Amino acid sequence: MGIELKMPALSPTMEEGTLAKWLVKEGDNVTSGDILAEIETDKATMEFEAVDEGTISKILIPEGTDGVKVGTVIALMGGDGAEASSEALIERPEQPEQKEEPTPPAPAAEPTKPAPKAPTMQATDVPPGTEMKSTTVREALRDAMAEEMRRDERVFVMGEEVAQYQGAYKVTQGLLDEFGAKRVIDTPITEYGFAGIGSGAAMGGLKPIIEFMTFNFAMQAIDHIINSAAKTNYMSGGQMRCPIVFRGPNGAASRVGAQHSQNYGPWYAAVPGLVVIAPYDAADAKGLLKAAIRSEDPVVFLENELLYGQHFDVPVVDEYVLPIGKARIMREGNDVTIVSYSIGVGISLEAAEKLAAEGIDAEVIDLRTLRPLDKQAVLTSLAKTNRLIVVEEGWPTCSISSEIMAICMEEGFDDLDAPVMRVTDEDVPLPYAANLEKMAIIKSDDVVKAAKAVTYR
Amino acid sequence: MAKSARKTAAPAAAPGKTNRERPKEPQRYKASKEELLDFYKQMLLIRRFEERAGQLYGLGLIGGFCHLYIGQEAVAVGLQSAMKVGRDSVITGYRDHGHMLAYGIDPKVIMAELTGRAAGISKGKGGSMHMFSVEHGFYGGHGIVGAQVSLGTGLAFKHQYSGDGGTCLAYFGDGAANQGQVYESFNMAKLWDLPIIYAIENNKYAMGTAVERAASEPEFYKRGESFRIPGIQVDGMDVLAVRGAAEEAMAWTQAGKGPIILELLTYRYRGHSMSDPAKYRTKEEVQDYREHNDPIDHAAAELAKLGFKEEDLKAIDKEIKDIVVEAAKFSEEAPEPEASELYTDVLVESY
Numbered sequence: 001m002g003i004e005l006k007m008p009a010l011s012p013t014m015e016e017g018t019l020a021k022w023l024v025k026e027g028d029n030v031t032s033g034d035i036l037a038e039i040e041t042d043k044a045t046m047e048f049e050a051v052d053e054g055t056i057s058k059i060l061i062p063e064g065t066d067g068v069k070v071g072t073v074i075a076l077m078g079g080d081g082a083e084a085s086s087e088a089l090i091e092r093p094e095q096p097e098q099k100e101e102p103t104p105p106a107p108a109a110e111p112t113k114p115a116p117k118a119p120t121m122q123a124t125d126v127p128p129g130t131e132m133k134s135t136t137v138r139e140a141l142r143d144a145m146a147e148e149m150r151r152d153e154r155v156f157v158m159g160e161e162v163a164q165y166q167g168a169y170k171v172t173q174g175l176l177d178e179f180g181a182k183r184v185i186d187t188p189i190t191e192y193g194f195a196g197i198g199s200g201a202a203m204g205g206l207k208p209i210i211e212f213m214t215f216n217f218a219m220q221a222i223d224h225i226i227n228s229a230a231k232t233n234y235m236s237g238g239q240m241r242c243p244i245v246f247r248g249p250n251g252a253a254s255r256v257g258a259q260h261s262q263n264y265g266p267w268y269a270a271v272p273g274l275v276v277i278a279p280y281d282a283a284d285a286k287g288l289l290k291a292a293i294r295s296e297d298p299v300v301f302l303e304n305e306l307l308y309g310q311h312f313d314v315p316v317v318d319e320y321v322l323p324i325g326k327a328r329i330m331r332e333g334n335d336v337t338i339v340s341y342s343i344g345v346g347i348s349l350e351a352a353e354k355l356a357a358e359g360i361d362a363e364v365i366d367l368r369t370l371r372p373l374d375k376q377a378v379l380t381s382l383a384k385t386n387r388l389i390v391v392e393e394g395w396p397t398c399s400i401s402s403e404i405m406a407i408c409m410e411e412g413f414d415d416l417d418a419p420v421m422r423v424t425d426e427d428v429p430l431p432y433a434a435n436l437e438k439m440a441i442i443k444s445d446d447v448v449k450a451a452k453a454v455t456y457r
Numbered sequence: 458m459a460k461s462a463r464k465t466a467a468p469a470a471a472p473g474k475t476n477r478e479r480p481k482e483p484q485r486y487k488a489s490k491e492e493l494l495d496f497y498k499q500m501l502l503i504r505r506f507e508e509r510a511g512q513l514y515g516l517g518l519i520g521g522f523c524h525l526y527i528g529q530e531a532v533a534v535g536l537q538s539a540m541k542v543g544r545d546s547v548i549t550g551y552r553d554h555g556h557m558l559a560y561g562i563d564p565k566v567i568m569a570e571l572t573g574r575a576a577g578i579s580k581g582k583g584g585s586m587h588m589f590s591v592e593h594g595f596y597g598g599h600g601i602v603g604a605q606v607s608l609g610t611g612l613a614f615k616h617q618y619s620g621d622g623g624t625c626l627a628y629f630g631d632g633a634a635n636q637g638q639v640y641e642s643f644n645m646a647k648l649w650d651l652p653i654i655y656a657i658e659n660n661k662y663a664m665g666t667a668v669e670r671a672a673s674e675p676e677f678y679k680r681g682e683s684f685r686i687p688g689i690q691v692d693g694m695d696v697l698a699v700r701g702a703a704e705e706a707m708a709w710t711q712a713g714k715g716p717i718i719l720e721l722l723t724y725r726y727r728g729h730s731m732s733d734p735a736k737y738r739t740k741e742e743v744q745d746y747r748e749h750n751d752p753i754d755h756a757a758a759e760l761a762k763l764g765f766k767e768e769d770l771k772a773i774d775k776e777i778k779d780i781v782v783e784a785a786k787f788s789e790e791a792p793e794p795e796a797s798e799l800y801t802d803v804l805v806e807s808y
Contacts, residue, residue: 156618182618187645188641188644188645188648190641190644190645192607192637192638192641193607193610193638193641193642193644193645194641194645195607196604196606196607196608196610196611196638196641196642197607197608197610197611197614197642197645198611199607199608199611200548200596200607200608200609200610200611200612200613200614200615201611201612201614201615201618202611203596203608203611203612204546204596204611204612204614204615204616205615205619206614206615206618206619223601223604224604224607224608227600227601227604228599228601228604228608232589232597233802233803233804233805234582234802234803235579235582235583235587235589235598236579236582236583236587236588236589236591236597236802237577237578237579237580237581237582237583237802238580238801238802238805239578239579239589239590239591240589240591240596240597241805243805272803273803273804275804275808295805295806296805296806297804297805297806323808324808325808326808369808372804372808
């Protein structure tokens with residue numbers, strides 16, 4: 001029996017990559033440790049090593065192939081020189097619609113699956129007929145920063161590994177080359193210090209973008225975000241501003257354990273004086289980051305690592321700047337409203353498709369901005385569907401979900417035909433074990449269940 | 458064996474130390490008659506202003522925390538007289554009234570902020586610890602101990618980034634000098650050679666804790682050594698010594714040599730804040746400073762040497778008193794903020 005060589009996952013969140021180069025050919029004998037191929041992702045190029053001894057019997061994916069899903073069989077190896085059966089060739093990886101990957105090495109698979117693209121992904125903010133470009137969230141964020149840096153000399157980026165390393169998650173890729181070391185600044189590992197330096201520079205009139213490698217590390221800097229940045233304008237009677245963007249990945253990534261997996265949306269959204277944005281797709285990532293950089297207020301911009309590599313359509317327009325504080329209807333429906341933000345939107349859209357198959361027509365709302373919250377969008381949808389659930393990749397207690405529920409009670413009570421329900425992560429520190437982690441994080445089936453409960457089906 | 462090992466280790470460490478450039482020993486500033494008079498007036502203004510603030514606090518017109526600068530006047534006046542309003546920036550902690558007065562900010566709007574009135578410099582919404590004047594390059598007024606050190610380093614970053622030739626003066630106390638972010642800031646300031654003067658006002662007590670009980674290295678001017686930031690210890694009760702050190706420090710930052718630390722040995726006569734009975738030190742200690750080390754008496758004696766008569770100084774005293782009385786009157790009579798102000802200035806823009 002031959003051995004299947006599968007596309008490896010090179011990072012906890014990698015879903016696909018480019019098979020850049022084969023370093024072996026069919027018929028070659030390899031031993032453990034030999035480099036078989038070079039695999040490229042949007043973050044890095046890595047070498048793929050042989051684990052077993054044997055002969056390469058068949059190369060299934062030619063070099064230069066893009067979008068090879070993790071776990072796809074890329075070559076066959078005869079353990080004892082046996083010819084591989086040609087049936088193995090049938091499994092081709094190209095179809096992006098492919099459902100569950102059968103292989104275990106893709107830990108990020110289920111909760112991060114891009115939402116079904118079809119009719120729900122239309123951007124509502126651009127006129128029909130606008131040219132669209134498929135872009136990853138990562139590239140969209142980079143493009144937003146680059147465009148704003150071209151436009152305004154005062155804008156600079158500061159953080160750990162943002163310059164020479166090109167970003168720990170490659171979000172700042174290419175910025176150093178274009179803007180130089182004066183405006184793309186590597187810092188020591190010192191979050192409290194550089195959050196303060198950024199805030200001070202903003203008070204002095206510059207427009208800093210402070211990247212946190214993840215928002216988990218911003219806990220060291222939260223004093224400056226809240227006490228220095230958020231309160232200055234008020235405490236000075238409007239005299240001294242702090243126009244700064246704090247950005248970076250937020251929420252659970254994949255298998256990184258409790259200290260690296262937390263959604264800070266509710267924390268920052270609780271603070272007057274801050275603007276808090278948590279986009280879902282690439283168009284919003286770009287349009288809202290541009291708006292955040294232009295804002296005269298301090299903005300906490302919460303990204304999601306699992307979304308960085310996902311492709312979405314981004315309108316090809318010169319100035320794609322979206323309004324802050326406006327929610328967006330991602331999918332229209334009449335039976336139940338699903339309110340979410342960030343990665344929860346993808347899960348909600350997936351659930352909406354499942355619900356549609358069962359005859360429940362769900363409306364999905366992406367809050368996009370957590371502070372100021374677009375209450376009206378929520379209440380308007382509630383008035384239409386009379387049933388509402390909130391989907392949040394984060395803890396339930398004192399959450400955005402709690403806030404939406406309070407708003408529905410206070411201002412939408414007469415429109416409610418069922419109690420508002422929330423679908424959130426379990427109220428525990430995020431566990432490492434794959435099965436426990438999966439249990440702890442929201443899934444589309446949980447959303448389906450909640451939607452059925454509020455529609456009494 | 459141990460001996461010879463030490464012998465070889467010593468020269469290896471030495472070159473870095475000896476080759477590193479250090480600022481010159483500062484000279485006591487040679488002030489002209491007019492300058493010295495001006496320093497005297499400014500210090501007296503701070504003293505009288507603070508005394509009056511203490512009274513207003515006692516009357517219930519000032520609330521919350523109120524930290525007086527009495528005793529430390531020579532530091533603010535000596536340092537800030539070397540700064541250029543419009544080019545340089547100043548940032549400090551919560552003991553900020555004196556630093557504002559030394560930058561020529563109107564005592565009326567400061568006192569009105571202390572009483573929480575609409576005419577206050579922060580519209581009455583900041584209070585004693587949170588006052589700012591962007592116009593003067595005075596960036597606060599920060600209530601979190603040590604925050605101004607990182608923020609000030611950010612202002613220095615701005616001076617360098619925009620090439621405006623400015624230097625940031627960041628004040629903090631012996632208490633704040635033990636905060637972690639101070640050292641994060643030192644590291645980056647030297648790494649990038651930012652133009653900043655770290656002015657450590659060592660008034661010997663962090664609230665009620667004596668320096669010796671809180672600092673493993675109580676000589677704060679040495680605190681930058683492991684970051685290659687030079688430091689100078691200065692008599693903070695002598696305005697001319699302070700000004701002399703400021704000259705040296707400004708020359709250092711202006712030459713692009715990066716940050717520098719000044720440790721100013723000073724003393725606060727009053728408690729940490731109005732609510733502090735100051736039981737942690739003896740009356741004699743305070744009395745000793747007042748009688749033998751007072752910065753204002755010191756300057757008055759210098760003025761006498763230059764030919765100023767007692768009645769000249771009395772006239773100045775009266776002039777200053779009038780300014781403070783007027784400021785206090787203004788701050789008591791000015792109306793409180795409109796109720797609508799509650800909701801303004803939370804965000805700059807509307808979304």
